Structures are given as C-alpha cells and as structure tokens.
Amino acid sequence: xxxxxxxxxxxxxxxxxxxxxxxxxxxxxxxxxxxxxxxxxxxxxxxxxxxxxxxxxxxxxxxxxxxxxxxxxxxxxxxxxxxxxxxxxxxxxxxxxxxxxxxxxxxxxxxxxxxxxxxxxxxxxxxxxxxxxxxxxxxxxxxxxxxxxxxxxxxxxxxxxxxxxxxxxxxxxxxxxxxxxxxxxxxxxxxxx
Amino acid sequence: xxxxxxxxxxxxxxxxxxxxxxxxxxxxxxxxxxxxxxxxxxxxxxxxxxxxxxxxxxxxxxxxxxxxxxxxxxxxxxxxxxxxxxxxxxxxxxxxxxxxxxxxxxxxxxxxxxxxxxxxxxxxxxxxxxxxxxxxxxxxxxx
Numbered sequence: 001x002x003x004x005x006x007x008x009x010x011x012x013x014x015x016x017x018x019x020x021x022x023x024x025x026x027x028x029x030x031x032x033x034x035x036x037x038x039x040x041x042x043x044x045x046x047x048x049x050x051x052x053x054x055x056x057x058x059x060x061x062x063x064x065x066x067x068x069x070x071x072x073x074x075x076x077x078x079x080x081x082x083x084x085x086x087x088x089x090x091x092x093x094x095x096x097x098x099x100x101x102x103x104x105x106x107x108x109x110x111x112x113x114x115x116x117x118x119x120x121x122x123x124x125x126x127x128x129x130x131x132x133x134x135x136x137x138x139x140x141x142x143x144x145x146x147x148x149x150x151x152x153x154x155x156x157x158x159x160x161x162x163x164x165x166x167x168x169x170x171x172x173x174x175x176x177x178x179x180x181x182x183x184x185x186x187x188x189x190x191x192x193x
Numbered sequence: 194x195x196x197x198x199x200x201x202x203x204x205x206x207x208x209x210x211x212x213x214x215x216x217x218x219x220x221x222x223x224x225x226x227x228x229x230x231x232x233x234x235x236x237x238x239x240x241x242x243x244x245x246x247x248x249x250x251x252x253x254x255x256x257x258x259x260x261x262x263x264x265x266x267x268x269x270x271x272x273x274x275x276x277x278x279x280x281x282x283x284x285x286x287x288x289x290x291x292x293x294x295x296x297x298x299x300x301x302x303x304x305x306x307x308x309x310x311x312x313x314x315x316x317x318x319x320x321x322x323x324x325x326x327x328x329x330x331x332x333x334x335x336x
Contacts, residue, residue: 004199004203007203007206007207007210008203008206010210011206011207011209011210011213012206014210014213014214014217015209015210015213044229044231044269044270044271044272044273044277044279044300044329044331045269045270045272046231046233046267046268046269046270046329047249047267047268047270048233048249048250048251048252048265048266048267048268049249049265049266049267049268049307050247050248050249051247051265051266052245052246052247052253052254052255052263052264052265053263053264053265054243054245054254054255054257054261054262054263054264082242082243083242083243084242084243084244084245085242085243085244085245085256086244086245086246087238087244087245087246087253087255087256088245088246088247088248088253089248090247090248092245092247094245156245164242188243188245190245190247190255191247192247
C-alpha cells in the first residue's frame, strides 16, 4: 500500500472517529440539566424526597427524680412537652417511634415497648391552636411504640400563625424498676400530608 | 494532470485530518475525564424545639435540638445508558456533621438509588442557623 492510500485511510478514520465522539451521544441529551458542552450531559437526575426524619436527644424532656410506681406527665408544662413546628411550605403528617439506637425507657415489670409505662399524646399549643387536624390525630394517651412508627399528628399546617403542636409525654415507673438514669430517644418522621 | 488533482485532494484531506486529529484528541480526553457535579444546598437550624421542613428545593434538615439528628433522602436516577460512579462530597458549616448512607458507588444504566443524608448535631452546639453544600459528583464508567 503506498503512502497516499495510507494517508487517505488515516484521514478518513480520524474524521469518522472525531465525528462519532462529538455527535454519537447526542441522542442521550436531556433538556433542563445544564448547557451542552459537546459531550453527554444529564448523567443522572437528583431529587430530594419529601420525607424528613428527626431524632430527639433523650434529655429534652427530663422528669427528674421519680419514685418507683409514680406517674408523671407534661400536661401541666412541668416539665415542658416536646414542641414540633412545621417550618416548610406544605402540610405534613408526623409519625413517632423509638429510635433504634436507643433501648426502651423502662426494663421493669410492665416496662418495654408499647406499654403504659411510657405514653404520649398530641396536643395543641396555647399560642397556636388549630394548627393540625385534632379529629384524626392521636389526642389521648397512647403507648409509645417500638421501632415501628405510628402516625399521630395529621395535617400539621405550615402557616406561621398556626404551624406548631405539642407532644405530651407520660411515664409510669414500674414498681420494680432498677435505680438509675433512664432515657429513651424518640424518632419523628414527617411526610407530605 | 490527474496526479496533480489527486495530490490536491490528498493535501486537503491531510489538512482535514490534522483538524480532525485535534478534535479527536480533545473529544477523547473530554469523554474519558467527563464528570458532572450536582450541588445541593443544605440548611439546618439548632434550637430548643423540633421543626420539619420537607420542601424539596434543597436539603432542609429542619430544626433539631443540640445532640439530635436529622435525615433526608436523596434519590439519584441514572438516566443514561452507561454506568456512572457517584461520589458524595460535603462542604460548609455542616460538612463535619453530615454523613451519607453510602458513598463512592456505581450506579447502573437506568438504575435508581436512595441515599440517606444524616446530620448529627454535637451536644454542645449553639443555637443558630447552619448551612452547607452537598456535591454529588458523577463520573462516567467505561468498564
């Protein structure tokens, strides 16, 4: 093969090769993901889902020293209950569960998950009543579940004038509960109502 | 006469080939090193109550108390016909507090993957607003 033929073959190869690299992937272009640079774009789309999960530290509500057999709750704001606020722009439903990183609050007889030893209830705040649907939310004392969440707060509004709720807590210390500091971390999950 | 025409054609082809060679080299380099970065803003407030913000235009961790934590899920969907390597990088105030459920992984063509971003707020954190950036770096995989 003479040099002219080699030159022609090489030229054709380079022309076809560069054309393929430049234009071969155009069918994969997706609009709305940025400017065309000559190479494929939109390798992936990324979406933030409308679910948020927040873990409460165990010491946010402290009942202080309590005798075995005693019952205490936050309904009189002493200690104050948890307060949940909707900071976003859509109404949310909220679930409650024990955080899997934490053990149940009590280990004595009648303690453990989903028992009357540790209960909660949704409540309206004095400052912002009517922030959520009180007819479908769990407004009466309900056992705190294990790690399987249950929805207790329905349609928490996002308007600043009415976007907050309280989570009352009640403890009943088992009569044979060993002495010591007791704590349980709770997990709240909000999703679009 | 014919030879002169052939020589002229070859010269033109040679010039085109030189240009093509430059384009070929550039395109090959660009393809082999191609990456795409997607930046998402992160926001967190530390206060004495729990606050949710499930808006999807950024990663809002809401409001948590010191010592608490918050999670958001990000869905990564590979819309292409080739595999992509995904790296998740963080920056800003929240960089040291945020972790991803998985990192530096391969995502196959048309595959969808949920990644959980978790922020753990140290117990001694002062009340206030904290921000950061999560950078999702995508790199095309050839093998």
